Amino acid sequence: MSTVLSVRDLRVSFASEAGRVDAVRGVSFDLEAGKTLGIVGESGSGKSVTSLAIMGLLDENAKVTGSIVFDGQELIGKSDKQLSMVRGNGMAMVFQDPLTSLTPVFTVGDQLIEALTVHRRLSKREAWDRSVELLRLVGIPEAERRMKSFPHEFSGGMRQRVVIAIAMANNPRLIIADEPTTALDVTNQAQILDLMDKAQEETGAAMMMITHDMGVVAKTADDVLVMYAGKPVEHAEVRELFYHTRMPYSIGLLGAIPRVDKTEKVPLIPIKGNPPLLINLPDACPFADRCPIAIDACRQREPDLLPVVTDGREAHTAACIRAHDITDGGLIGGMPVFPIPEIPESPLARLPREQRPITLEAVNLTKTFPLTKGAFLKRKVGEVHAVKGISFDVREGETLAIVGESGSGKTTTLLQIMDLVKQEDGDIRIAGTSVADIRSRAEEREVRRNLQIVFQDPMGALDPRMTVWDIIAEPMFAIGMYKDEVHDRVEELMGLVGLDPAHSDRFPTAFSGGQRQRIGIARALSTNPKVVVLDEPVSALDVSIQAGVINLLDELKAKLGLSYLFVAHDLAVVRHIADRVAVMYKGEFVEHGDVDQVFDDPQHPYTKALLSAIPIPDPDIERTRQRIILPVDGFDAVSATAH
Numbered sequence: 001m002s003t004v005l006s007v008r009d010l011r012v013s014f015a016s017e018a019g020r021v022d023a024v025r026g027v028s029f030d031l032e033a034g035k036t037l038g039i040v041g042e043s044g045s046g047k048s049v050t051s052l053a054i055m056g057l058l059d060e061n062a063k064v065t066g067s068i069v070f071d072g073q074e075l076i077g078k079s080d081k082q083l084s085m086v087r088g089n090g091m092a093m094v095f096q097d098p099l100t101s102l103t104p105v106f107t108v109g110d111q112l113i114e115a116l117t118v119h120r121r122l123s124k125r126e127a128w129d130r131s132v133e134l135l136r137l138v139g140i141p142e143a144e145r146r147m148k149s150f151p152h153e154f155s156g157g158m159r160q161r162v163v164i165a166i167a168m169a170n171n172p173r174l175i176i177a178d179e180p181t182t183a184l185d186v187t188n189q190a191q192i193l194d195l196m197d198k199a200q201e202e203t204g205a206a207m208m209m210i211t212h213d214m215g216v217v218a219k220t221a222d223d224v225l226v227m228y229a230g231k232p233v234e235h236a237e238v239r240e241l242f243y244h245t246r247m248p249y250s251i252g253l254l255g256a257i258p259r260v261d262k263t264e265k266v267p268l269i270p271i272k273g274n275p276p277l278l279i280n281l282p283d284a285c286p287f288a289d290r291c292p293i294a295i296d297a298c299r300q301r302e303p304d305l306l307p308v309v310t311d312g313r314e315a316h317t318a319a320c321i322r323a324h325d326i327t328d329g330g331l332i333g334g335m336p337v338f339p340i341p342e343i344p345e346s347p348l349a350r351l352p353r354e355q356r357p358i359t360l361e362a363v364n365l366t367k368t369f370p371l372t373k374g375a376f377l378k379r380k381v382g383e384v385h386a387v388k389g390i391s392f393d394v395r396e397g398e399t400l401a402i403v404g405e406s407g408s409g410k411t412t413t414l415l416q417i418m419d420l421v422k423q424e425d426g427d428i429r430i431a432g433t434s435v436a437d438i439r440s441r442a443e444e445r446e447v448r449r450n451l452q453i454v455f456q457d458p459m460g461a462l463d464p465r466m467t468v469w470d471i472i473a474e475p476m477f478a479i480g481m482y483k484d485e486v487h488d489r490v491e492e493l494m495g496l497v498g499l500d501p502a503h504s505d506r507f508p509t510a511f512s513g514g515q516r517q518r519i520g521i522a523r524a525l526s527t528n529p530k531v532v533v534l535d536e537p538v539s540a541l542d543v544s545i546q547a548g549v550i551n552l553l554d555e556l557k558a559k560l561g562l563s564y565l566f567v568a569h570d571l572a573v574v575r576h577i578a579d580r581v582a583v584m585y586k587g588e589f590v591e592h593g594d595v596d597q598v599f600d601d602p603q604h605p606y607t608k609a610l611l612s613a614i615p616i617p618d619p620d621i622e623r624t625r626q627r628i629i630l631p632v633d634g635f636d637a638v639s640a641t642a643h
Contacts, residue, residue, distance in 0.1 A: 004173050004206040005031040005054070010066040012046075012053050019279045023049045025230040026066075029223075033173065034200065036207040038221030038238070040214065040253065042542045043513075044275050046230035047210045051176045054208075055093055056083035071173055089119040092167035092205075094196075096179040098159035102151040108135075108162050109147030115169040134165040137202065138195055156406070157188030161195060168199045175199065176208045181216065185405040185569055190613035190627060193219060212543055214257055215572075215615025218242060218622040226250045229286035230278055232305055236316030239619050244310040246323040248291045251330040251337050256547035258576035260614045261621065263596055265576065269338045270548035274512050285320070293322055293337055341551055346558035348397030356395040357432075359450075359530040359563040360417070364389045364426030367412050386412040388587040389426070394531065397557060399564040401574040401595070403610065404584035410567045413584075414533055417565070418453055420444065431530045449479055452524035456536035458516035462508040468494070468519055469504040475526045493522040496559075497552060514545030518552065525556070534566045538573060550577055571614050575599055583607045 012024035024046045031037050039047045052058050054068055056075060068075040071090055075083065087093075095101045103111060112131035116122055122130070128147070135143035138161040151159055160180060167175055177196060181189035193216065200207050209220050217224055217238065224241045226234040226249065234247040245251050255269035273290040283301050288294040298321060307314035308323045322332070330337045348356060366389050371382035387409045394400045402410050417428055420435040428435045431450040438444050452475070455461035462471055469490055476486045491501040497518040508516055517537060524532050534553070538546040554577065556562055568574050574581060574595070581598050583591040583606065591604040602608045605628070612628040 002033050003030050004033050004071060005208075006067070006069040007050075007054070008067040008069075010050065010053060010068065011064070012049050012058065013063045014059075015061055016279070018277075022278045022281065023230055024053065025278075025281075027225075027227075027232055029225055029232075029235065031174070031206045031208065033206050034204055035222045036200070036209055036220050038217040038224045039208060039210045039227060040212060040217055040224065041227035042212070042275055042544055044278070045227040047227055048178055049230075050227075051093070051178050051208060051210055055087060055091060055176060056080065057087075057093075085119075088115055088172075089170045090172055091174045091176065092170070092172040094160070094163050094167050094175065094177040094180045096182050098156060098163045099151060101163050102159060104151055107148050107150055108154070112147070112162075112166055112169065115166045119170050130169070131165075134169060135162070137168070137198075138162070138165045139191070140165075155188075157184055157191065160184065160188075160192050164192070164195055164199055168203055171203045172205050173203075174208070175203070175205045176210070178210045179212070180209075181211075181213075186571060186610060186613045187405060189216075190615075191629075193615075194627070196220065213615060214242075214254060214543070214617035215622065218617050218619045219615050226253070229276055229281065231286070231319070232317075233287070233319040234316065235305065235318075240310070240315050242617070242619055244315065244328055245330060246308045246310070246316070246326050247318040247320050248293060248322075248326070248337050249287050250318075251326070252290075252544060254617060255330065255338055256544045257617050258547075258550065258570075258572040259616065260572040260575045260599065260611065261616050261618075262575075263600065267341045267343045267551050267554070268547035268576070269336075269340060270551060271338075271544035272548070292339065293332055295322070297321055343551060343554050344558045346397050346561065348561055349558075353395055353398070356397065358393045358429070359396050359431055360394040360565060361429040362393070362413075362417065362426070363391050363423075363428075365391065365413060365416055365423060365428065366426060367409075367416055367421075385587050387416065390582075390584075390587075390589050391426075392582060392589070392592065394563045394565055396530070396563055397561045398580065399557065399566055399578045401566040401568060401578035401581045402584055403568065403571055403574055403581060405569070405610075408584040409587040410584055411535070412587075414453075414535055414565070414567055418451070418533060420447065445479055449527040450530040451533070452527060452529040452531075453533040453535065454517070454520050454524050454537045457540050458513060458520050459508065461520050462516060464508055467505050467507055468499075468511075471508070471519060472504075472523050472526055475523060479527055489526065493525055496525070496556070497522045498548075512545070513541050514548060517541065517545075517549050521549075521552065521556070525560070529562070531563045531565060534564055534568075536568055537566075539568065539570060546573075553577060571599075571610060583610065 008028050010024055010027040014021045014023060027050050041047055053064050064076055109131055112134060113127045116127045116130055132143045132147060135146060140146055140158060140161055181192050184192060211217060221238045224236060224238050225232050228249050234250045252271040258268060271290055276286050284299040285303055288298040303319045303321050305317045305319045308316055308318045326332050365387055367387040369384040369386055370380045371384055372378040373381045404410055422436050430447050433447050438447060472490045472493055473486045476489060490504060494501040494504060499518055538549050566578060578595045581595045582589045585606050591598055591607045602611055609628045616622045
């Protein structure tokens with residue numbers, strides 16, 4: 001096969017007030033036609049900067065050196081006008097957020113036609129016909145009619161299909177996909193990944209798949225490049241990387257991922273610490289401070305990316321001086337490279353569920369929104385039944401997860417509970433107290449002591465003008481605690497969630513994403529609640545940081561006997577953390593029961609479809625699984641199932 005892209009010693013740096021930021025430090029690889037290279041690593045590892053450098057989309061203050069040869073021509077040194085002849089024609093890019101990738105004031109058809117006519121001489125009729133054909137190819141129904149629709153009239157998954165259609169428009173030789181499924185539901189993600197495969201087959205293009213999801217890599221990639229601190233640290237064929245991993249950082253990434261196909265609940269393995277700042281890096285292994293097997297020699301010079309021998313052959317390359325000491329399964333000297341953390345067992349785990357007190361109960365929970373029409377004089381023309389009479393309870397020391405696609409009613413359910421909304425024909429009870437019995441602000445305050453929430457975005461949930469001490473202390477002052485008592489409690493909580501109490505006078509911006517989420521958890525625990533509501537608490541975090549937060553939640557549940565109501569779209573995380581699970585579709589629970597029973601023996605077609613869509617970080621398993629794709633409303637006739 002012909003080499004489409006050849007990158008040699010690519011380096012990208014930016015000037016900043018603190019000094020030169022070396023965002024990419026010597027990336028080299030070759031990519032052949034029809035092949036897919038998966039690039040993985042934490043935020044700040046240089047993945048996206050590498051892709052933007054190849055596309056020539058970096059800011060003017062970026063200094064790019066090395067060599068990028070695409071289809072036989074050197075791209076470094078070309079002007080923006082010269083590169084624009086290559087972009088969208090020879091190379092195409094699919095970005096993470098489809099809404100910002102599309103121009104909101106132009107129709108989808110206009111944007112597709114523009115992508116075609118900028119690079120090819122086509123008549124209006126030919127461009128229109130080709131655009132309709134592309135929309136049909138990516139699975140958009142009523143393609144001719146939807147050509148006249150604007151981006152906001154499409155769902156997230158449909159918008160990403162439009163972006164892929166634009167990328168395919170001119171049969172490019174290279175498609176770069178930068179986290180193309182991160183913002184999508186699991187079922188949409190599976191469909192988009194299948195569509196990316198189809199786009200590659202249709203165009204014969206080489207593909208770069210940039211992602212943090214090792215399951216996506218296992219499904220799509222032929223080769224994998226692991227990046228850390230702006231530099232490749234391991235490069236191998238996909239099966240070789242997953243089954244014969246030799247770089248501690250890669251081992252850590254794989255160990256931090258919850259597996260939907262594993263029944264045994266063992267703690268995840270977080271990579272402690274944070275990636276280094278890419279300013280004035282010392283000549284040492286940049287991963288040494290986070291590596292559990294680092295030795296003095298690791299800090300004497302930065303290791304080169306060198307061949308590693310596995311099964312008697314030089315199968316791949318790794319940047320680690322101890323790579324030859326590591327054996328399959330992430331072992332060194334017969335012991336795990338990353339020690340498995342211990343999570344204490346809760347005494348409640350030995351108590352039958354029926355004997356534990358109910359901490360949260362919802363009976364016939366319902367929420368209806370009016371459907372109105374008219375710009376000025378609005379009139380009611382119907383109703384949207386967001387939540388349709390659901391009932392559940394959560395016991396002490398138990399986690400109930402509610403899962404389902406966007407629009408299924410999960411968040412509305414949480415809001416009804418958090419707002420303590422009185423129900424006409426049902427009830428919400430918090431630690432035995434009915435919301436219907438709340439008569440005063442004092443009674444409501446007492447109920448709220450037992451019900452706290454941790455939000456999805458840790459930065460958006462914390463006031464940037466308040467110190468960590470003030471953030472954690474605020475709920476305690478609201479319920480009337482004294483300052484001395486609050487001071488001791490803040491220190492206790494920071495220690496409990498793994499933060500240094502000496503840093504309580506700092507502002508949220510001084511902390512990493514994982515640390516900010518720990519601050520949010522400490523705040524939620526400040527009033528000694530019975531129930532903590534978790535709204536996608538780890539979806540905004542890197543996989544290595546996510547593992548530490550999940551372990552923390554497990555540990556706190558065991559130590560404090562907490563109950564969690566957990567909402568997430570990542571079913572692998574749900575499998576790991578939940579005791580019971582409720583699958584929600586169109587405002588109703590279609591399946592509800594013990595997490596292992598629901599995951600191992602799903603009864604409802606919707607549950608089966610959700611589970612089949614989750615990528616598993618194992619190439620052999622992932623590439624032989626059968627996807628279940630259901631037609632619209634293809635399972636409405638099937639009744640709800642309880643285990």
